[in-house]
Amino acid sequence: KQEVTQIPAALSVPEGENLVLNCSFTDSAIYNLQWFRQDPGKGLTSLLLIQSSQREQTSGRLNASLDKSSGRSTLYIAASQPGDSATYLCAVMLYNFGNEKLTFGTGTRLTIIP
Amino acid sequence: DAGVTQSPTHLIKTRGQQVTLRCSPKSGHDTVSWYQQALGQGPQFIFQYYEEEERQRGNFPDRFSGHQFPNYSSELNVNALLLGDSALYLCASSYDGGWNEQFFGPGTRLTVL
Numbered sequence: 001k002q003e004v005t006q007i008p009a010a011l012s013v014p015e016g017e018n019l020v021l022n023c024s025f026t027d028s029a030i031y032n033l034q035w036f037r038q039d040p041g042k043g044l045t046s047l048l049l050i051q052s053s054q055r056e057q058t059s060g061r062l063n064a065s066l067d068k069s070s071g072r073s074t075l076y077i078a079a080s081q082p083g084d085s086a087t088y089l090c091a092v093m094l095y096n097f098g099n100e101k102l103t104f105g106t107g108t109r110l111t112i113i114p
Numbered sequence: 115d116a117g118v119t120q121s122p123t124h125l126i127k128t129r130g131q132q133v134t135l136r137c138s139p140k141s142g143h144d145t146v147s148w149y150q151q152a153l154g155q156g157p158q159f160i161f162q163y164y165e166e167e168e169r170q171r172g173n174f175p176d177r178f179s180g181h182q183f184p185n186y187s188s189e190l191n192v193n194a195l196l197l198g199d200s201a202l203y204l205c206a207s208s209y210d211g212g213w214n215e216q217f218f219g220p221g222t223r224l225t226v227l
Contacts (some may be wrong), residue, residue: 044218104156
């Protein structure tokens with residue numbers, strides 16, 4: 001059974017700092033990994049999708065890396081802003097036909113201090 | 115493109131009642147997946163619909179059922195509501211099965227009293 005862990009559960013940093021969020025998963029036979037952002041009480045916004053054959057993806061100030069062999073992914077946020085405050089979730093999809101579902105971590109709640 | 119839409123936004127029911135939640139996928143998408151998110155937790159997979167059939171199912175009881183229509187929209191039905199069914203219900207759409215990037219709707223907040 002795939003398990004996804006995100007540490008820390010909460011993180012507070014001053015505005016302008018660079019930061020890294022961590023995601024680990026137990027089964028390395030993944031098809032892809034997605035990072036999402038969730039504002040309180042809202043739905044999920046897809047940030048980055050990394051296919052299993054890729055090592056990283058970038059979008060603006062965000063960079064996500066994937067190391068399948070160690071079962072880890074990181075989300076790097078450069079020059080953090082107060083608007084980045086949200087919960088960040090990672091989710092993996094196993095490479096298993098008939099099992100095309102996302103397994104989520106419990107998220108990291110990020111607070112950027114102005 | 116309106117993206118994934120869900121209705122209603124909020125819903126309050128009492129124990130034992132039945133509820134229907136609705137989802138319209140993103141334009142061009144044919145696959146709809148439903149997730150339940152309890153407070154402070156990550157979303158949990160309920161089931162997925164593709165070509166109007168339930169393709170796979172998570173660890174949820176038969177009280178949870180669904181349907182997909184020819185226009186790819188979908189409904190989630192929950193019977194005999196329990197207090198523990200209170201959660202944010204999220205719909206995600208993708209194309210050509212669930213392999214591709216999934217896009218989520220804003221969710222329906224269900225409160226069971």
